[in-house]
Amino acid sequence: MFSLCYTCCRREGNREAVTKALPIAVLGLDNAGKTVMSTGLSGEKDHNPAPTVGFSNNDFKIGKQQIKLMDLGGGKRVRSIWKNYLSEIYGIIFVIDASDSERVTECREVLNELLRDQRVREKPILLYVYYNVLGFHPNKKQSPLLSYSLANKQDKAGAMDEMDICTALHVEDTVFKVKCPSRIELCSAISYGTGKKVDPAIYKGLCWMIAIIHQRWEDLDSRVKRQNEEHKAEEARKFEEKKARARLNKEEREARERE
Amino acid sequence: MLRRLKSQPDKELRILLLGLDNAGKTTLLKKLASEDVSHITPTHGFNIKSVSSNGFKLNVWDIGGQRKIRPYWRNYFENTDVLIYVIDSSDRKRLDETGVELRELFDEEKLAGVPVVVYANKQDLFDAAPPDEISDSLELLSLRDRAWHIQACSALTGEGVTEGMEWAMKTVGRKKK
Numbered sequence: 001m002f003s004l005c006y007t008c009c010r011r012e013g014n015r016e017a018v019t020k021a022l023p024i025a026v027l028g029l030d031n032a033g034k035t036v037m038s039t040g041l042s043g044e045k046d047h048n049p050a051p052t053v054g055f056s057n058n059d060f061k062i063g064k065q066q067i068k069l070m071d072l073g074g075g076k077r078v079r080s081i082w083k084n085y086l087s088e089i090y091g092i093i094f095v096i097d098a099s100d101s102e103r104v105t106e107c108r109e110v111l112n113e114l115l116r117d118q119r120v121r122e123k124p125i126l127l128y129v130y131y132n133v134l135g136f137h138p139n140k141k142q143s144p145l146l147s148y149s150l151a152n153k154q155d156k157a158g159a160m161d162e163m164d165i166c167t168a169l170h171v172e173d174t175v176f177k178v179k180c181p182s183r184i185e186l187c188s189a190i191s192y193g194t195g196k197k198v199d200p201a202i203y204k205g206l207c208w209m210i211a212i213i214h215q216r217w218e219d220l221d222s223r224v225k226r227q228n229e230e231h232k233a234e235e236a237r238k239f240e241e242k243k244a245r246a247r248l249n250k251e252e253r254e255a256r257e258r259e
Numbered sequence: 260m261l262r263r264l265k266s267q268p269d270k271e272l273r274i275l276l277l278g279l280d281n282a283g284k285t286t287l288l289k290k291l292a293s294e295d296v297s298h299i300t301p302t303h304g305f306n307i308k309s310v311s312s313n314g315f316k317l318n319v320w321d322i323g324g325q326r327k328i329r330p331y332w333r334n335y336f337e338n339t340d341v342l343i344y345v346i347d348s349s350d351r352k353r354l355d356e357t358g359v360e361l362r363e364l365f366d367e368e369k370l371a372g373v374p375v376v377v378y379a380n381k382q383d384l385f386d387a388a389p390p391d392e393i394s395d396s397l398e399l400l401s402l403r404d405r406a407w408h409i410q411a412c413s414a415l416t417g418e419g420v421t422e423g424m425e426w427a428m429k430t431v432g433r434k435k436k
């Protein structure tokens with residue numbers, strides 16, 4: 001399966017797209033597994049990263065396509081930074097820990113809020129779902145570890161599959177409304193290796209995303225460029241305001257010191 | 260993680276501590292070196308200390324932050340592995356000023372790509388701005404070419420200080436392999 005997927009990515013894609021490093025944001029709740037997955041794809045093994053309170057870049061290649069994964073913090077007090085990255089990205093990877101059934105509602109709200117943003121419209125979204133049970137992979141649904149860890153949640157003892165997840169997240173409607181091509185992959189970031197040896201499901205998902213981006217390149221690229229320019233202009237304006245305020249404050253302080 | 264770092268002992272990292280005057284840079288440096296932090300005076304030149312941590316030898320350069328010293332910051336940029344930028348979170352009036360200074364650092368060629376840890380210091384004070392407010396008001400959100408991390412801390416009590424350094428070592432450790 002791995003080699004099959006690899007060749008699918010190597011099929012000639014859009015000429016212009018492959019000359020770029022495509023920015024893709026990795027979003028999701030805190031503790032979802034974003035950093036493990038992002039560093040894993042760039043060839044690093046770190047199964048216990050500190051919570052991300054900021055931003056980091058992970059570069060790697062899938063076939064000929066260079067990707068720039070932006071790994072952002074997902075904690076309640078960090079999420080507000082996401083909006084600053086939405087204009088320049090070509091797609092979103094949304095990571096979900098399906099075993100954390102207590103946070104399904106929160107996850108749904110965060111995802112829906114994200115999808116409401118204009119800048120996400122029509123961009124591809126890949127939902128990566130995994131079960132946060134050590135060594136368990138969704139393909140082996142009878143893992144004894146799973147029933148063990150969910151023993152105190154008898155009503156949820158069965159593993160969720162794609163359909164359950166779709167239902168629980170109510171994503172279908174929303175995704176349809178904002179015209180985001182979307183896809184769910186069940187995967188594990190820690191039961192496999194790193195770099196090209198990551199879970200084939202992760203790889204397959206990324207191949208899908210790249211194919212979509214290539215297919216819709218003209219449209220997507222012009223939208224990204226426009227949004228990006230707007231965002232940069234807005235940032236520049238804010239910085240000028242800040243400089244003016246800093247100058248004013250400094251003058252006030254100096255005047256006070258002279259008195 | 261720690262094991263991997265330990266197996267490559269004494270990798271040296273050059274760490275540059277910058278920030279406005281009174282931010283708490285020297286206090287942070289002394290705390291890192293487990294020294295007394297009760298009698299600290301403004302820095303007119305610079306201080307250097309070497310601290311060993313997680314198999315890294317951290318050479319930390321603490322430069323004075325007063326306005327008239329800031330033009331000399333650039334003398335210390337070369338070969339920096341990590342930039343640590345310290346902010347007095349209780350001094351809201353100067354958040355704009357510190358943001359402008361930080362942005363200028365980001366434009367420096369010699370600091371291109373260098374990961375940055377922002378210490379939102381003095382969190383022990385009741386009127387300290389929380390880190391999310393600070394990251395919003397600084398120019399961090401425009402960064403794309405380097406990793407950044409914001410760490411709430413109190414250099415005085417030591418809270419949060421090692422967490423920020425651990426992030427720095429992990430991030431640079433990955434790059435320096």
Ligand SMILES: Nc1nc2c(ncn2[C@@H]2O[C@H](COP(=O)(O)OP(=O)(O)OP(=O)(O)O)[C@@H](O)[C@H]2O)c(=O)[nH]1
Binds near residue numbers: 030033035134
């Ligand atoms: N079982 C299992 N655990 C995982 C997987 N991916 C990550 N984890 C665990 O989930 C925890 C959180 O992982 P992180 O990558 O730090 O989570 P994050 O989404 O980056 O969290 P924030 O940075 O706080 O937003 C870690 O303890 C990982 O070991 C996975 O595929 N399977």
Ligand SMILES: Nc1nc2c(ncn2[C@@H]2O[C@H](COP(=O)(O)OP(=O)(O)OP(=O)(O)O)[C@@H](O)[C@H]2O)c(=O)[nH]1
Binds near residue numbers: 281383414
């Ligand atoms: N409450 C509180 N005070 C702090 C903290 N860190 C530093 N201070 C105080 O802030 C003042 C300035 O600290 P310094 O470490 O000298 O600041 P600096 O950044 O080195 O200043 P310059 O050398 O002038 O650039 C001192 O009175 C410290 O005791 C903190 O976490 N909490």
Ligand SMILES: [Mg+2]
Binds near residue numbers: 049050051072073074
């Ligand atoms: Mg993370």
Ligand SMILES: [Mg+2]
Binds near residue numbers: 286321
């Ligand atoms: Mg000092």
